[in-house]
Amino acid sequence: MIDRRSDDELVAICNVGDAIEAARAFETLYRRHRDFVLRVARRFTRDRDLALDALQETFTYLLNKFPPAGDGLTLTARLPTLLYPAAKNAAITAARKARRFAGPGDEFLDKLPAEPVAEGEPIDAALDALSPERREVLTLRFVDDLSLAEIAVALEVPLGTVKSRLPLALKELREDSRIKDLFEP
Amino acid sequence: MEPTTELPETLPPALVERLRRLDRSQPIVDPRTDRAVLAQATEFFHARPRRAAVRMRWALPLGTAAALLLVAVLMRPLLLDAPGADDIDGSGRVDILDVLALARDRAARGDAAGISDARIEELAYRIVALDSSRSLP
Numbered sequence: 001m002i003d004r005r006s007d008d009e010l011v012a013i014c015n016v017g018d019a020i021e022a023a024r025a026f027e028t029l030y031r032r033h034r035d036f037v038l039r040v041a042r043r044f045t046r047d048r049d050l051a052l053d054a055l056q057e058t059f060t061y062l063l064n065k066f067p068p069a070g071d072g073l074t075l076t077a078r079l080p081t082l083l084y085p086a087a088k089n090a091a092i093t094a095a096r097k098a099r100r101f102a103g104p105g106d107e108f109l110d111k112l113p114a115e116p117v118a119e120g121e122p123i124d125a126a127l128d129a130l131s132p133e134r135r136e137v138l139t140l141r142f143v144d145d146l147s148l149a150e151i152a153v154a155l156e157v158p159l160g161t162v163k164s165r166l167p168l169a170l171k172e173l174r175e176d177s178r179i180k181d182l183f184e185p
Numbered sequence: 186m187e188p189t190t191e192l193p194e195t196l197p198p199a200l201v202e203r204l205r206r207l208d209r210s211q212p213i214v215d216p217r218t219d220r221a222v223l224a225q226a227t228e229f230f231h232a233r234p235r236r237a238a239v240r241m242r243w244a245l246p247l248g249t250a251a252a253l254l255l256v257a258v259l260m261r262p263l264l265l266d267a268p269g270a271d272d273i274d275g276s277g278r279v280d281i282l283d284v285l286a287l288a289r290d291r292a293a294r295g296d297a298a299g300i301s302d303a304r305i306e307e308l309a310y311r312i313v314a315l316d317s318s319r320s321l322p
Contacts, residue, residue, distance in 0.1 A: 020230075023231075026226040035214075042208075042213070059222045063225065063229050066229075066230075067233065068232050121203075127207070141194065142204055173196070173200065179200070182200060
């Protein structure tokens with residue numbers, strides 16, 4: 001059965017509910033946002049197992065916001081905007097650890113591109129040409145459907161930065177000769 | 186938060202589709218991770234009933250103490266204004282006859298009685314105030 005309670009309601013139960021209620025509310029939050037966190041983690045690790053580690057780490061971080069470990073959580077923005085930086089940091093940390101402990105023969109980890117490029121796909125090549133910052137904003141806007149204000153919260157940058165990065169990313173794509181025809185009406 | 190629409194944010198559908206496909210192409214759901222996260226949450230939240238039990242252990246004594254305090258506050262006027270001190274004529278109740286008894290005692294013994302005018306007036310005032318609060322038959 002789908003739990004239709006809002007994230008705010010579930011967070012409130014995690015803050016003060018009894019053990020069973022709180023665990024159920026947390027499970028709903030986990031199932032609701034797990035795929036988003038996994039997607040984010042994969043973007044920064046490009047590895048399934050590392051992404052799963054980051055997923056677990058992200059929800060441990062969320063768990064520790066609630067009593068008795070934390071003071072309690074008050075959502076001032078949508079939960080994904082809180083989870084995004086946690087997932088990103090956990091993913092980057094997991095990827096760094098993997099590189100640090102990479103044994104002989106694992107050098108390929110250092111050579112992983114930011115995103116896989118499919119040869120002969122002009123769209124992929126154009127997207128790959130974007131800087132990581134611009135691509136990140138583009139992905140948050142058009143894949144994760146976050147508003148500009150939410151992106152600013154998720155990236156922990158001023159709204160003005162997002163407002164300048166997104167048009168620059170769009171402009172760069174529009175001016176890319178490989179996909180120019182996509183923008184023509 | 187509603188999406189901001191201050192900027193013309195348009196991307197060709199083919200590009201959006203490609204972005205989404207790149208990002209969501211491989212679902213990596215893992216039941217073991219699910220179980221690990223949820224088991225951790227269950228264990229975490231079970232730390233709280235103990236705190237609740239501690240609160241419950243103190244709830245009864247604290248509640249009793251609060252009730253006793255409330256009773257003491259409510260009974261205070263009755264306890265402090267017990268008839269003993271003002272029941273001059275020993276009738277078991279404090280009324281205008283006690284004021285008269287007090288006045289007579291002072292008149293008979295003078296200053297030796299140690300009864301001041303203020304004491305007589307204060308008792309009379311209190312009795313009149315009490316009487317006026319009663320409903321008339």
